[in-house]
Amino acid sequence: MPINILLLDDSKVARMQARRVIAEAVPDATLTDTDNFDHFFELARQTAFDLVLIDYNMPNENGLSLAERLKTERPGCAWPC
Numbered sequence: 001m002p003i004n005i006l007l008l009d010d011s012k013v014a015r016m017q018a019r020r021v022i023a024e025a026v027p028d029a030t031l032t033d034t035d036n037f038d039h040f041f042e043l044a045r046q047t048a049f050d051l052v053l054i055d056y057n058m059p060n061e062n063g064l065s066l067a068e069r070l071k072t073e074r075p076g077c078a079w080p081c
Contacts, residue, residue, distance in 0.1 A: 004032075005031045005049060006033075006043055006047070006049040007031060007033040008033070008053070008066070009053075009054075015033045018053065032049075041073065044074060054067055054070075
C-alpha cells in the first residue's frame with residue numbers, strides 16, 4: 001500500500017532533495033510538498049497523510065509550533081501527525 005506524505009519546507013532545494021530521497025527509498029510513496037503555511041494546513045485538512053514532514057526553521061514560526069497547531073486542528077490524527 002502506498003504511503004501518502006506531506007512536506008512543508010520554505011527551501012525549494014530542500015523540497016527537491018526530499019522528493020528525490022523519498023522516491024528512491026519508497027518508490028510507491030506519494031509526496032505533496034508546499035512552502036506555504038496556509039496551503040500546508042489546507043492540504044492537511046483535505047487529505048489523510050500517513051507522514052508529515054515539517055521544516056524546523058520556518059519564517060515566523062518553527063516546525064514544533066506548526067506540529068502542535070496541526071495536532072490541535074486534526075485531533076484524530078496520530079501523534080506525530
